[in-house]
Structure formats: structure tokens, C-alpha cells
Amino acid sequence: MKLPSLDQAVHLVVKALSDFAGSGPGRVCEQPGPAGPGADAVVKAGPFTFAVTWVASGGPARAAARADRIRREAHAMGRKVIPLVAAPYLSDAARRRCEEVGVGWLDLSGNAGITAPGLRILIEGRENRYKRRGRPSSVFAPKSSRITRWLLMHPSESATQRTIARASGLDEGFTSRIVARLEDDGLVVREGGGTIRVRDPGLLLDAWVDAYDISKHRILRGHLPARTGHELCGRLSDGLLAESEGHAMTGMAAAWLYTRFAAYRLAAVYLEKEPGGELLDRLSIREEEEGANVWLVVPNDSGVFEGAEVREGVRCVHPIQAYLDLKGHPGRAAEAAGKLRERVLNWGRND
Numbered sequence: 001m002k003l004p005s006l007d008q009a010v011h012l013v014v015k016a017l018s019d020f021a022g023s024g025p026g027r028v029c030e031q032p033g034p035a036g037p038g039a040d041a042v043v044k045a046g047p048f049t050f051a052v053t054w055v056a057s058g059g060p061a062r063a064a065a066r067a068d069r070i071r072r073e074a075h076a077m078g079r080k081v082i083p084l085v086a087a088p089y090l091s092d093a094a095r096r097r098c099e100e101v102g103v104g105w106l107d108l109s110g111n112a113g114i115t116a117p118g119l120r121i122l123i124e125g126r127e128n129r130y131k132r133r134g135r136p137s138s139v140f141a142p143k144s145s146r147i148t149r150w151l152l153m154h155p156s157e158s159a160t161q162r163t164i165a166r167a168s169g170l171d172e173g174f175t176s177r178i179v180a181r182l183e184d185d186g187l188v189v190r191e192g193g194g195t196i197r198v199r200d201p202g203l204l205l206d207a208w209v210d211a212y213d214i215s216k217h218r219i220l221r222g223h224l225p226a227r228t229g230h231e232l233c234g235r236l237s238d239g240l241l242a243e244s245e246g247h248a249m250t251g252m253a254a255a256w257l258y259t260r261f262a263a264y265r266l267a268a269v270y271l272e273k274e275p276g277g278e279l280l281d282r283l284s285i286r287e288e289e290e291g292a293n294v295w296l297v298v299p300n301d302s303g304v305f306e307g308a309e310v311r312e313g314v315r316c317v318h319p320i321q322a323y324l325d326l327k328g329h330p331g332r333a334a335e336a337a338g339k340l341r342e343r344v345l346n347w348g349r350n351d
Contacts, residue, residue, distance in 0.1 A: 001129045003088055004108070009054050010041045012108050013086045020112065020121050021046035039073050042081075048119060050104075051077055055087040060206050061186030061199070063087070063094035067103040082116045088130035093206030139181050140211040142301035146170060147178050148208055151188065151198050152320050153307055155347055158197040168303075201347040205320065214328030217299050220275060221292035222285040229253065229264035232293060236267050237314045239283040246272030248308040248315045250297070251329045252336055254322035257311040261339040262332045268295035268325065270304050270317065319344045 004012060014028060029042040029049070040054045051074040053066045067085050074083035084104040087094070095113060098105040104114035110126035140148060146168040159167075165175035179196055182188045187204045188196050198204055226232035233253040240247045249257070252264035275296050280287065285294055299305075307318030316322065319340055326337040 003056060003130055006040060006054055009086065009088075009108070010043075010052070013041070013052055013054075013084075013106065014043050014045070016106060016108070016112070017043055017045040017048070017050060017084075020114070021048055021119070039070060042077070048082060048116065049078075049080060050082045050084045052084045052086055055085060055090075057087070057185075059185050060091060060093035060097050060203050060210070063090060063105075064097040064101075064200075064203060065186060067098045067101050067105075071101055071103050080117075082114065082119070084114065089128040091207075091210040093203075093210045096206065097203070138211055139178050139185070140208050142216075142299075142303070143170070143174075144178050145208065146301070146303040146306070147175060147182070148204060149303055149306055149318075149320060151196075152201055152205060152208075153318065155198050155201040158191050158195040160193075160195055164196065202345075205323070205345065209324060209327055212324045212327060214297075214325050217270075217297050217304075218274075220287065220296040220298075221289050222280065222294045222296065223288040223292055224267075224283065224285050224294050226293070229256070229267060232265075232267045233257075233314060236269055236283070236294060240269070240271075243279060243282060245275075245279065246305075248305055248317045250304075250317045250322050251295075251325045252331070252333060253314075254311075254316040254319075255326060255336040255340050257314060257316055258319050258322065259336070259339045259343050262336045264331060264336075266293055266295065266329065266331065268297055268329070270297045270299050272302075272305070274298050 010028060027044050029044050039051045041052045043050045043052055051070055053070040055062050055066050063085055070083040070085060074081040082104055084106060085098050086106045088107060089109045090105055090107045095105050099113060106112040109129045110123060112121050112123045114121040138144065147164060150164055150167050161175050161179055162172060165172045168175065179188065183190055187199060187207060189199050190196055224232060224235060226235055233249060237249065248270050249267065250270055251268040253267045256262065256264060304317060304321050308315055323337055323340050323345060326333045
């Protein structure tokens with residue numbers, strides 16, 4: 001679906017807010033200019049007044065910046081004015097950023113999260129109606145994401161593109177294009193001398209998580225007898241070490257070794273090469289989809305091993321990779337991710 005103009009977007013937002021408020025047709029009190037620098041429109045719908053800012057691209061960086069501005073703008077207009085970020089579609093990370101600062105959100109794909117005195121709306125699960133045609137390229141594609149990985153592993157550094165390219169094993173032209181897109185998305189800033197640094201590490205990680213899908217790697221599922229997740233992880237790690245197989249634990253097993261939080265039943269491990277039947281036999285792993293407690297993951301890019309370290313005799317991926325992979329794990333993965341973010345990946349921020 002074609003992206004609407006600002007006027008069209010405001011019209012659609014007014015209609016949606018009127019439907020949510022259960023009132024007759026809403027109206028625009030003010031629209032660009034008179035509404036103030038942070039608002040694209042002030043909308044009256046039933047007994048509610050909204051200060052609305054429109055974000056044409058619903059990524060977390062732009063949404064976070066607009067949410068801060070519209071919150072201040074709404075406060076200046078009066079205590080009862082409800083700040084609202086609207087977009088064609090808002091990513092999960094963008095929604096969370098709005099909620100963190102007490103700003104409502106709405107997208108034209110049919111999702112909304114608005115909480116105010118006398119009004120509570122939560123609609124999720126509607127698909128993006130404004131997807132671009134064709135296969136979209138991404139700054140978080142397997143090879144491209146090496147740049148984000150390096151930036152997050154060096155969040156306080158300001159580095160040249162050449163330094164980033166060499167550290168990531170990428171050519172300078174490719175790195176320049178990816179950095180330019182990260183800059184355009186508001187995820188990195190360019191400083192004097194042309195060096196690059198992360199604007200907000202948490203925001204960059206959120207954006208990556210939104211785009212990440214562990215199923216894009218090749219996953220072989222199986223079963224290895226063990227009474228606990230910790231025993232399972234140890235048996236798997238010891239067996240791979242004995243076979244001299246390059247590997248690194250990820251997901252719940254790695255998160256537990258970094259935080260000691262949440263018992264688990266599934267052990268996921270990255271392998272540097274495709275496992276053969278003989279290796280599975282020697283490890284006593286039986287291929288099994290139902291009831292699998294082991295994931296042997298062959299990555300779509302070797303970058304997943306960057307920053308791996310040994311914890312209690314077990315080689316684990318960097319906490320950033322473990323956090324990403326928890327998105328696709330069952331059980332208490334969301335809680336484990338929260339604890340990993342709180343204790344290890346907080347970058348001085350209280351999440």
C-alpha cells in the first residue's frame with residue numbers, strides 16, 4: 001500500500017481516534033504550523049484531545065525522538081491533552097519507546113496503544129499494510145549486521161568507517177553504505193572528523209531485535225538425555241570440545257551462564273560447520289522435532305561467534321548474540337532476556 005501524505009495521514013488518524021473514542025466524526029483543531037513544532041495536528045475526538053505527531057517511518061529512533069517532543073508539546077498545551085505518535089506501522093521497539101515515556105501510539109495498519117484518564121486502547125497483531133514491494137535490504141542482514149555488532153560491543157568509542165570496516169571484515173564501500181543508512185535512521189551520529197558513534201546503544205539493539213529472526217539460521221533439532229538444562233549444556237559443550245568442533249552456546253544456556261537467572265530445558269549451540277550423522281551419534285543426540293531439547297544451529301554468517309568467551313568452562317556467544325537469540329526461544333526466554341538486559345546490556349540505562 002502506498003504511503004499517505006501528511007494530510008491523508010491526519011485524516012486517517014482522526015477517523016481511527018473517533019472510532020476508538022466511540023464518538024461521532026472527530027475534527028482537527030490545528031494542523032501543521034499553528035499546532036507547534038512538535039505536533040502535526042491537534043485532534044478532538046469525543047471528550048478527548050490529542051496532540052499528534054506523524055512519523056513516516058516507524059523505526060524506534062525516529063519514534064523515540066518524536067515521542068519526547070510530542071510529550072513536551074502536549075504538556076505545554078494543557079494537562080488533559082494526550083500525546084500521540086502515529087505512523088503507517090510501528091515496530092515493537094518503537095511502541096516500547098513510546099510507552100516508556102508515557103506517550104500513546106497508533107499505526108494505520110490497525111494497531112494502537114493509548115492510555116489516558118477514561119481511555120484505554122490496546123490493539124496488537126495487525127500486519128504491516130505498508131510493506132515495500134520486493135525483498136527489502138536491511139542494515140541488519142547477516143553480513144551487514146557485523147557493523148551493528150561491532151558498534152554495540154564498543155558503545156563508547158567514536159571510530160572511523162575504515163576502522164569499523166577492518167574490524168568487521170567488510171570492504172569500506174559496503175561499510176559506508178550501511179553506516180549511511182544507520183545514520184539516516186537516527187541510530188548512529190557522525191562527529192567531527194567523520195568518526196561514527198552509537199547514538200543510543202539500547203535503541204540500536206532494539207532495532208536489531210525487531211529485524212532479527214533466529215529461524216533464518218539452519219537449525220537441527222534433537223534430543224540429548226539430561227535431567228536439567230545445566231547438565232544438558234555441560235554434556236553438549238564437553239562433547240563438542242572432545243570432538244574439536246568449533247561452537248558457542250547461545251539463548252537460554254548462555255543467558256543463564258551470564259546472569260544465573262531462569263532454569264531452562266532447551267540448549268542451543270552454534271556450530272562452525274554442518275553436523276554430520278556420525279557427530280550426532282558420538283554426541284548421543286537423536287534428531288527429533290517434537291520434544292527437542294537441543295538446537296544445533298549453523299549460522300548464516302560467522303559474525304555470531306564474534307566476542308564469544310568461556311564461562312565456567314563453556315564457550316558462549318557474546319551477550320548481545322544471546323539476547324538476540326532469546327527472541328526465538330520458548331519458555332521463560334522473555335524473562336531471561338530482560339535479566340540479561342538489566343545486568344549485562346544496560347549501558348548505564350535503567351530499563
